[in-house]
Amino acid sequence: AQSVTQPDIHITVSEGASLELRCNYSYGATPYLFWYVQSPGQGLQLLLKYFSGDTLVQGIKGFEAEFKRSQSSFNLRKPSVHWSDAAEYFCAVGPPSSARQLTFGSGTQLTVLP
Amino acid sequence: GAVVSQHPSWVICKSGTSVKIECRSLDFQATTMFWYRQFPKQSLMLMATSNEGSKATYEQGVEKDKFLINHASLTLSTLTVTSAHPEDSSFYICSARAPRGGHSYNEQFFGPGTRLTVL
Secondary structure, eight states: OOEEEOOOSEEEEETTSOEEEOOEEEOSSOOEEEEEEEOTTOOEEEEEEEOSSOSEEEOGGGOEEEEEGGGTEEEEEESSOOGGGOEEEEEEEEOTTOOOSOEEOOOEEEEEEO | OOOEEEEOSEEEEOTTOOEEEEEEESSSOOSEEEEEEEOTTSOEEEEEEEETTSOOEEOTTOOTTTEEEEEEETTEEEEEEOSOOGGGOEEEEEEEEOOTTSTTTTOEEEOOOEEEEEO
């Protein structure tokens, strides 16, 4: 069965600092990979996705993620964090060639200090 | 872009009553919609997959008689929590699968969620 691990429950960074949120997955094949952001009381917004091809994926709001097959990882990065980036971040995986059965990680809460 | 709405955004009800939550794809047709439940400070758990014109597929442990799902049209799926109890209080989020043929196929677009509180 597939699973997603986000080892960091809570991360605090200063505004302007760089950010990396970790995501590891367990899957029989290379799955589809997603990063979503959720603000309090809101739904999920897609930041970026990886289906195939270039392993460095650019997303919205200055985020990027790198797929590393050898490490089964899909870490999210941002070179300079803004106060508005404070939110909950979820990594998710889905089976190849389908949007069904997304499995979500437990989430990482990001706090941004002024 | 693909927009999914949910109504209501929040609802408070008495124990024993039923509550209906609507999920609509506003600018695309969705043959498949998904219903998730999210407890405070936790991740999303898939409850069921809603297929237009057919019965929903429920995940293990989800009571289909308690959480009734109807996907009567290509733009609307409803979740009815029947005989609600305080333990049903949660944040319910729906998503819709992008239509085949578009560049966003294989994505799910999420609604803003519905906060249910059962007194």
